[in-house]
Amino acid sequence: MSFVFRCVMVLLVFSFIVYVMKAIARLSFNLRGTIRDVSKLRDQVGGRPESSAEMIRCASCGSFISTREAITLSSGSKAKTFCSQDCAKVYLTR
Numbered sequence: 001m002s003f004v005f006r007c008v009m010v011l012l013v014f015s016f017i018v019y020v021m022k023a024i025a026r027l028s029f030n031l032r033g034t035i036r037d038v039s040k041l042r043d044q045v046g047g048r049p050e051s052s053a054e055m056i057r058c059a060s061c062g063s064f065i066s067t068r069e070a071i072t073l074s075s076g077s078k079a080k081t082f083c084s085q086d087c088a089k090v091y092l093t094r
């Protein structure tokens with residue numbers, strides 16, 4: 001009886017170890033995926049500021065805005081950039 005009990009215990013311990021190993025493997029896999037995501041994110045974040053850090057001046061109020069937020073109006077060969085549509089309107093009606 002005690003032999004059977006010991007067998008069951010060994011089996012239980014073994015299955016527990018396998019379970020833990022699987023959990024660790026899955027965790028490290030997830031972690032690796034997260035690290036990859038983070039580095040990808042960092043690449044995106046690192047690549048973006050150069051374009052968004054480019055500041056241009058609003059032709060109407062003179063405030064500096066990033067090129068991504070700017071509104072560009074082109075009349076003929078000239079292109080004017082504005083910080084908002086209101087500024088563009090103000091400039092056009094002036």
Ligand SMILES: [Zn+2]
Nearest residue numbers: 058061083087
């Ligand atoms: Zn403006």
